[in-house]
Amino acid sequence: MAREVQFINILNLLYESSNENTYKSTAQLLSRGEKRLELTDMVVSGEEALAVADALTSTTFRILQLLSRERLDVSTLAEKLGLSEAYISTLITRLEKVKLISVRYEKGTIGVRKVCELAVGRITILTKPKE
Numbered sequence: 375m376a377r378e379v380q381f382i383n384i385l386n387l388l389y390e391s392s393n394e395n396t397y398k399s400t401a402q403l404l405s406r407g408e409k410r411l412e413l414t415d416m417v418v419s420g421e422e423a424l425a426v427a428d429a430l431t432s433t434t435f436r437i438l439q440l441l442s443r444e445r446l447d448v449s450t451l452a453e454k455l456g457l458s459e460a461y462i463s464t465l466i467t468r469l470e471k472v473k474l475i476s477v478r479y480e481k482g483t484i485g486v487r488k489v490c491e492l493a494v495g496r497i498t499i500l501t502k503p504k505e
Contacts (some may be wrong), residue, residue: 413495416473423499429472433457434465438492441475447487466490 418426433455440446440454452462466488469475476493479486 413492415496415498416494417498417500419500419502422472426472426474426497427499429468429474431465434469434474437462437465437469437490438474441490441492445489445491447480447482447489449487451490463488 416426436455437451440451446454448459448463448466451466452459455462466475466477470477470490474492474494474497475490477488477490480489481487
């Protein structure tokens, strides 16, 4: 039997940290007719596990917490976190590459907005590679 270590349960930590606000904002999104991705479980090992672990920092975790409440664009994330848009964009690309978030482009007031959404509810990292 492969020895598993549950690395982080993002969904539970995010919901616990934001309490009922997560549920309210999700209900508000649905009542406005916006589609939310169904959160999935991710099981990774080997190189994929290393990539996911590398992507998870205190700042990316804060991004995931914010995205658990609502879809946000890069500018709004940067403003809420007090960081530059360029830095947030780099982190978003990293999170998207390992499939922790999904990104789509929407028409903004001026130009196009890069809108981000949480895509994973739980990550399990296997310490022993899959056989």
